[in-house]
Amino acid sequence: MRLELLSPMEMAAVDRRAIADGPFDGLALMRRAGTLVAAEVLVRYPGAAKVHVLAGPGNNGGDGYVIAGLLAESGFAVSLWTSGMPRPGSDAALAAAQCRLERLSLLEFTAGPDELVVDALYGSGLSRPVDGDAARAIALVESLDLPVVAVDLPSGVSGDSGQVSGSAFRAAVTVTFARKKPGHLLLPGRELCGEVVLADIGIDDAVIGEMNIRIFENDPALWRTALPVAQVDTHKYRRGHVGAFSGGPSSTGAARLSALAAARAGAGAVTVLSPANAMQVNAAHLTSIMLRKVSDAHDLAKVQANHPPSAFVLGPGFGIGEKARAFALDILGDGRSNGVEGLVLDADGITSFRDEPSTLFAAAGLEAAPALVLTPHEGEFGRLFPDIAGDETLSKLDKARRAASLSHGTVIYKGADTVIASPEGRAAINANGVPWLATAGSGDVLAGIVAGLLAQGMPAFEAACAAVWMHAEAARRFRPGLIADDLPAALVPVLHELRGQHPKARPQG
Ligand SMILES: NC(=O)C1=CN([C@@H]2O[C@H](COP(=O)(O)OP(=O)(O)OC[C@H]3O[C@@H](n4cnc5c(N)ncnc54)[C@H](O)[C@@H]3O)[C@@H](O)[C@H]2O)[C@@H](O)CC1
Numbered sequence: 001m002r003l004e005l006l007s008p009m010e011m012a013a014v015d016r017r018a019i020a021d022g023p024f025d026g027l028a029l030m031r032r033a034g035t036l037v038a039a040e041v042l043v044r045y046p047g048a049a050k051v052h053v054l055a056g057p058g059n060n061g062g063d064g065y066v067i068a069g070l071l072a073e074s075g076f077a078v079s080l081w082t083s084g085m086p087r088p089g090s091d092a093a094l095a096a097a098q099c100r101l102e103r104l105s106l107l108e109f110t111a112g113p114d115e116l117v118v119d120a121l122y123g124s125g126l127s128r129p130v131d132g133d134a135a136r137a138i139a140l141v142e143s144l145d146l147p148v149v150a151v152d153l154p155s156g157v158s159g160d161s162g163q164v165s166g167s168a169f170r171a172a173v174t175v176t177f178a179r180k181k182p183g184h185l186l187l188p189g190r191e192l193c194g195e196v197v198l199a200d201i202g203i204d205d206a207v208i209g210e211m212n213i214r215i216f217e218n219d220p221a222l223w224r225t226a227l228p229v230a231q232v233d234t235h236k237y238r239r240g241h242v243g244a245f246s247g248g249p250s251s252t253g254a255a256r257l258s259a260l261a262a263a264r265a266g267a268g269a270v271t272v273l274s275p276a277n278a279m280q281v282n283a284a285h286l287t288s289i290m291l292r293k294v295s296d297a298h299d300l301a302k303v304q305a306n307h308p309p310s311a312f313v314l315g316p317g318f319g320i321g322e323k324a325r326a327f328a329l330d331i332l333g334d335g336r337s338n339g340v341e342g343l344v345l346d347a348d349g350i351t352s353f354r355d356e357p358s359t360l361f362a363a364a365g366l367e368a369a370p371a372l373v374l375t376p377h378e379g380e381f382g383r384l385f386p387d388i389a390g391d392e393t394l395s396k397l398d399k400a401r402r403a404a405s406l407s408h409g410t411v412i413y414k415g416a417d418t419v420i421a422s423p424e425g426r427a428a429i430n431a432n433g434v435p436w437l438a439t440a441g442s443g444d445v446l447a448g449i450v451a452g453l454l455a456q457g458m459p460a461f462e463a464a465c466a467a468v469w470m471h472a473e474a475a476r477r478f479r480p481g482l483i484a485d486d487l488p489a490a491l492v493p494v495l496h497e498l499r500g501q502h503p504k505a506r507p508q509g
């Protein structure tokens with residue numbers, strides 16, 4: 001699968017390289033791009049009363065000239081509205097020269113009902129806010145509620161960040177080339193793109209392979225082979241043991257949600273680690289999940305001495321303060337020697353380090369430290385990484401990557417466009433989220449899934465990507481009405497399907 005995401009700059013380098021290597025020159029690539037967009041229009045809007053093609057001054061506009069010519073040849077009534085002349089000698093100028101249609105100035109743009117718009121104003125070369133004639137055209141198209149097919153990106157949407165610069169088209173379909181760009185997946189870009197169609201314009205995969213791209217769309221193809229597979233001779237602790245820290249007597253539910261999710265994600269044993277005063281309430285609500293008293297470091301050491309958890313969840317409902325810091329630093333400092341694979345620090349666990357994040361980052365950076373996975377939503381991200389959060393020049397993707405590098409942890413920067421980033425520079429953008437996943441306790445479940453996978457030995461970045469995808473997929477299939485309590489069980493069919501696709505999977509009774 002073609003999961004790499006190319007920044008506009010990388011895409012331009014790929015284009016240059018592909019053109020240098022042949023067999024297609026720039027104009028041939030443009031013709032292929034334009035032909036594939038025109039084909040989408042033909043298939044999706046065969047009955048359009050008229051097609052308005054808006055062509056800008058760069059190569060995105062060049063694609064527009066090709067599209068306009070082809071649609072006119074196919075029998076559509078086409079109006080070609082232009083803004084700025086292509087640079088003489090450019091591929092766009094060559095494409096424009098081959099297009100015999102009358103040019104209308106974008107200044108005069110007008111359209112009517114039942115008509116279609118092809119947006120070829122600006123693509124990956126967007127370099128300033130969209131205003132003036134282009135903004136007026138966008139407003140008119142929006143007021144008429146006309147469908148828009150965007151070429152490469154809706155004009156105004158940054159391919160790097162998904163942010164809008166000035167005005168932007170809201171497309172029904174966006175046809176992009178070779179690989180998606182981060183702006184197709186990051187919000188608000190993802191919403192403005194509509195359906196994204198990836199068109200193969202003939203750029204060899206090897207050209208992209210040579211670029212060693214480390215940013216991906218999150219998809220099972222990225223981590224399926226790293227999913228844990230239970231061996232026939234296994235036993236419960238060998239399948240991974242998760243310890244989930246509980247809060248006090250009035251906030252125990254979050255840890256139990258994490259615990260259940262860890263168990264459903266395949267951990268062979270899960271223990272809720274509870275303060276003494278919450279033992280009773282936890283005991284009243286647990287069956288397959290075990291329970292141990294952990295009120296202080298001494299209790300934690302005892303847990304570590306016999307069948308120690310291989311991964312921990314610390315934060316959901318836990319309370320903010322010194323106790324959370326001490327447990328987290330204890331676990332990270334203990335190192336992998338004790339068989340601890342990872343610590344998932346969520347919610348209050350993250351906020352507890354707001355005044356001394358560097359202590360946490362230093363502990364996670366120690367050679368022998370277990371993997372640290374941080375799962376902040378936007379507010380928690382700002383508490384732990386205030387400088388990164390406040391830098392408006394950075395995209396959500398950039399922010400997650402910098403945070404991962406600074407913290408020596410894998411960062412799951414949550415939201416409708418969750419970004420997962422590893423400390424060594426890999427990142428993935430998740431796109432299967434659904435609005436009804438934003439429900440109380442949903443994050444506790446996610447933290448539990450991550451811990452469940454870590455406990456079974458799955459590497460942190462893959463475990464984080466897999467957890468985010470499965471969590472969203474379970475919610476998507478459940479459909480609206482979902483509450484967090486439903487999520488652990490809703491994971492089961494998703495896991496079964498992924499298992500079935502696992503290369504090492506054998507049918508089991
Ligand atoms: N040969 C190639 O490199 C290929 C390029 N392709 C197309 O080329 C596009 C990239 O082409 P370019 O790099 O020329 O960039 P664009 O065509 O996206 O935009 C650059 C041009 O638009 C102007 N511009 C940018 N933002 C503006 C704004 N807000 N208001 C007014 N003018 C603005 C710039 O001054 C420049 O003239 C891709 O998006 C894709 O559609 C495809 O045809 C495939 C092949």
Ligand SMILES: [K+]
Binds near residue numbers: 060119120122152
């Ligand atoms: K465009």
